[in-house]
Amino acid sequence: MLCLLVVVTSGCSTLDRWSSAVKDSLASEAPADTQPSPTTVNGWNVIDGGVLDGTLESNPYVTGVTGLEYTRFQRPTAIAVRGQWLYIVDAGLNKLFRYDLALHRMSVLKDLRDIVPGEVDDIYVTHDFNYYLTDSQGARVLHFDADGALVETLQDPLNIRRPVAVYVDESRDRVFIADGFRDYIPIFNKAREIFAVMGERGDLPGEFRRITAFAASATGFYIATRFGTHRVWHMARTGQYADALQEDTVTFPTALAADDQGRVFVGDYLDNTIRIYQGTKLVKQVGHNGSAPGQFRRIEDLWLDGDVLYVADSLNGRIQFVNVPDLDIPAQP
Secondary structure (H helix, E strand, O other): OOOOOOOOOOOHHHOOOOOHHHHHHHHHOOOOOOOOOOEEEOOEEEEOEEEEOOOOOOOOOOOOOOOOEEEEOOOEEEEEEEOOEEEEEEOOOOEEEEEEOOOOEEEEEEEHHHOOOOOEEEEEEOOOOOEEEEEOOOOEEEEEOOOOOEEEEEOOOOOOOOEEEEEEEOOOOEEEEEEOOOOEEEEEOOOOOEEEEEOEEOOOOOEEEEEEEEEEEOOEEEEEEEEOOOOEEEEOOOOOEEEEOOOOOOOOEEEEEEOOOOEEEEEEOOOOEEEEEEOOEEEEEEOOEOOOOOOEOOEEEEEEEOOEEEEEEOOOOEEEEEEHHHHOOOOOO
């Protein structure tokens, strides 16, 4: 196993957030026939679709309206947030949407049927609105610029067989691709060559069996696995094993998010809950199977934007989000 020094300066927990004043100002400019604000119950906000713009402006801060149409999500599977924009991969509709959190309407960025043979498992959006999509069936990751033009294709038949997650270290222009077949994380450098890998297949600490999700924070990297003595592993920024989340507390992790305060959020496929860890210890569990706000049916993805946690609630056909302080997470016992 090769190790490396990676300095993480950006990630889901350090994303830009729009102030409420900016959102209010933008919302006041919205046409009368845009979607109402997301439904809020018990602190949980629900977005089940949006007013669909007829055209997409190349400038990410300009939205044109030419014939409004409300579109409901069918099966969202991957999400990302940058500024006022929520990016949603919907495997049911085979589209990538960009939802305006201030104006409550959205545009279609990509018809995914035109670019991937199967489903997109993950999306990562950089601060300049470039986005990366995992093409698991095609064994590659596609990089598009903010205008939707294909910039590059990251692939390697020897090292990437089924990419399930992608993360970009923007400070060093490095791309991490978690592979659910090879069970390690190849890392591409600026020249887009694999110069190191993190982890390997096995049962020892820092080894993985059936990777399902990947997340990064200032403390390092988190890898979720389907099998093993532990189901979520923590790797240091050097790429070496650091520790693992509390044993026997999660069964089938399919979604991860982590912040710089040492909190880790894990979506469990088995019981549709989100388990919250402080450090390595389980401190809280939220949600359960159901369709009410704060309940879930197949958690496919998690994303942290500052203190806001977004959830791809796939079989309910919606995105939910909540302010993390409202969850009353206790300190580590």
